[in-house]
Amino acid sequence: MIKEILNEINAIERFLKNHKRYLGEEYVKYQTTLNELRLKVKLKEIENNVRDALKLKSDGEYLKARNLLKKSSNDIDKLEDEMINLKIKTFNSQITNLKNQINNELNLIKNLLLGEDSSINAPYNSSSVNSSNPINQSFSGENELLNKLNELLSKYQNPIKIGEGGFSYVFKAIKNGKTVAIKVPKELTETTGEIFLREIGNWKKLKHINIVQLYYSNIYPYPYIEMEYCEKELNKIKNNLELKEAVLLFFEVLNGLKYAHSKGIIHKDLKPHNILIKNNIPKITDWGLSKEITSKSTTINALTLQYSAPEQISRETIDKRTDIYQMGIILYELTTKKLPFNGNEFDIIYSIKNEMPPKPSELNPLIDEKLEYIILKCIQKDKSKRYQSVEELQKDLSEYLNIQLTTNLTASKTNKDFSRSIFYCADLVLFHLLNNDLGDALNYLYDLKYYADKNCSEEIINSVDNLIKAIEYRIEEGIKEPSDEIKIKAKIVVNKVKMRF
Known part of the structure; x- marks a missing residue:
């Protein structure tokens, strides 16, 4: 197939070379066709790599399959950039389907590597990377679903895609003169449906200045959440925050988490990506993996590994202290500019279960003994050794901040x-x-x-x-x-x- 396309490209190039001065405006059209064919070759090569990765997965070569899929993911991002630069839309549907399949396969392999019983090692099927295969298709690959999404977005002014997570896309749009954010699932499956409904159910219970506000939700014409638009994301500014500024922001986020816990809801997926900022006020978002404290279900699907608590890795019972662990990882990162655990997945999993990270003061000498104690207590392996509630954590953090700020104020006045x-x-x-x-x-x-x-x-x-x-x-x-x-x-x-x- 690739050889045939290359032959076609060579034939067009020869034709253009020999007839350029006679073609006039038609020359541009032929160049566009040529660009499309070149992109088609690259897309076919990526599809072949995905097919090879699925064969490796079928043979139990999970790490090799994972590496090949990650390479394919990078290649398809570059291909998408080329399409945007060349203003070519021909392969939008195929690329979206392939990206979804790669992400799903990476999650399946991750579960297999972690020993998740719920993972399914599907047999190798050479047709699985075909864009006409209904499995793993997102709305972009189905005309009916795409029409429904367009029907939804037509209710708003200037909808622009601004982000995506493991299960959803987020659009920025204007409604009645007000800027809002719209969240829609990437695909319609039982799993995404369950996550989406859980998110709506829990989010409706949460109304707090430090939690992104949910305005409205519906399943018609396409499942969606309309919510408060925030202009910044902590993940993008975390390395620009001074120590005092970072700790004050962290303290403020805890107010939102404390409120959620008071409503019987734990988040389970706290990380800088899920903390947005509007008018300098941090707000927790993405309650898709949250659950009521009475629920006993637990999973590590779709979690960001480096922010996962030991009990999440080991599939043990999670509770409020799981959120406190994740907040501790965030505080460690905000104050040291580094994550506590790095390396490949196996190294990170082993470290989360068995090792304590470098002391924060070793990475940032401005971190004193009190703040270091607070950070390390949050991320203890044993839940019983962590802070047992957000209130308890805030009490120690409040004492630290009060001492720091009043000491600095007194010194500045003296000087x-x-x-x-x-x-x-x-x-x-x-x-x-x-x-x-x-x-x-x-x-x-x-x-x-x-x-x-x-x-x-x-x-x-x-x-x-x-x-x-x-x-x-x-x-x-x-x-x-x-x-x-x-x-x-x-x-x-x-x-x-x-x-x-």
Whole structure:
């Protein structure tokens, strides 16, 4: 097949060379045909590699099959980029089907390598990479499903694909003048259907400023979730955060997780990719693998291995402490800029089960003994040695942050470095609001107003005054927690004071 296509390419190239000056505008059309044929050759080579990988899998050569599939995945990404650059859409359906098949086969092989009983070692079938095969097809490969998806997206303005996960695609779109995100399953199978319904069921119970808000969901004309759009992803900014900034953000995420746990829901798949940021406020998303605490089902399918807890690897019972372990891995990464466990899958699995990672302070000397203790306690192998609740974790983290920020503020005042004092004072306002300490937040806000009066515009000074009045009112009324509106307003106001607007 490839030889026949190459012969066809050579014939067209000879024709173009001999007749270029006579072809005029037709020359461009022939060049397009030539580009399509070249892409077709590359696609066929990838399909052959996938076919070879399936044969290796059938023979029990799982690692070789996995490596060949990963190579095929990289090759198909490059091919897709070429198609975009050349503005060729001819092979969209085939590429989508092949990408889905590669991802599914990689998951199956991963399960086989991990000893998952639920994995099926399907017999080798040379037709399985054919785009007409209904197995593993996504909506892009089925006209009926594609039409339904288009019908759904037609309800919105300017839908643009902005991301994808193991089971779904995410689009950014506009509805009634408001930017929203739309999540749809990649394919319609029993597994994706179960995950999708579970996600909707649990997500509907969660309404918190640190959890991405679900606006609406339906299964017609195509299953979808309409949700809050967030402009940033922690995974993309994690290496740019300073230590203090990272720990404050982490503390804020814990508020959302604490709320979910109070509703009897554990996430099971916490990682920077699943923490989004809107208006500088972090929000947990992707509740597709979450489950109610009363549920006994557990699986490691679709989890990101490096963030998986030992009990997830060993298929033991999971609970709130599993989420705490995953948050500990995130805190380790945010503060050291490295993941605790690396290497191939077998090395990572062995390390998660049996080894403690390098001490965080060895990777970042700014991490003191208290913060290191907190990080390492989160990621203990034995669940009973971890923090037993988010509240317990936040208590230690609160003490650490309070000491760090007040010490820095005092030092800056002593050194008369008032530009730094503004920053530390602003951070203390936000920290105490996050910690529901309205009285302490108000005291530092009074100090911040003193700095604002000397350095900021009248507009910002008025904003600080309004924030003070809002907090004073809640204290007078005996309300113990700041409203979401106050938290949002506080972030905006204190950041402007920092920038001396």
